Amino acid sequence: MNFDGEDLSHKALGDRLPSEETHTFRDCDLTETDFWGASLAGARFTSCVLEQTDFRKADLDGAAFTGGGGMRIRFNDADLIDVTFTDVDLSSAxxxxxxxxxxxxxxxxxxxxxLTASRGTGFKLSRSNLTLANLGGCSLRGEHIEGVRFDDADLSGCDFTEAVLDDCRLIGTRLLNTTFAKADLRGADLGQPDDAKLRAFAGAVINQTQAKAILAARGITVL
Structure with a gap:
């Protein structure tokens, strides 16, 4: 089914969409729309308003979200395999x-x-703003993460083993029990690493400028 420019806000569509069809939503208002348990495999959402949209327990395998978005979208307990989010506002999702x-x-x-308490093999991040996000316990092992802001985010218990962080920011980031073993942090802004951060960075690779800044913060001058 194709929906183009329609106001579907505040409607319950979870059990009204044929499961055998692929659904396309373009420029639709989906504010507080209820897709609870809906079959949305392969669905396309383009430039839609998704304010507080409810996708809980929905099947979104292979879906694509492009543009649009909104605050407090709920994807709890949904299936998201091979899903792409491109230029979407997912604040407080x-x-x-x-x-x-x-x-x-x-x-x-x-x-x-x-994103904490999510399941599966993980996800990829690129050119996104995750300020104040909660990724507690997530795995980004071996990923190439480019242009991501983790300012004041909670990355406690995350696994960044062998990951590459390029043009990323870790300012004010919570790193309790976070692992960066063999991670490449040379392209990241580490902020002002405290002792907890330095423990998390054990085994990671940093550059000379970063190392000098860390030592200088502790009163040690490198000549």
């Missing part, structure tokens, strides 16, 4: 309990987004 496998977030606004 909830992914708790969702199955995230081969999901990509590119150019997204993810301020305050909660």
């Amino acid at each position: 909830q992914f708790g309990g969702a199955l995230l496998t081969d999901v990509s977030f590119t150019g997204c606004r993810m301020i305050g987004t909660a």
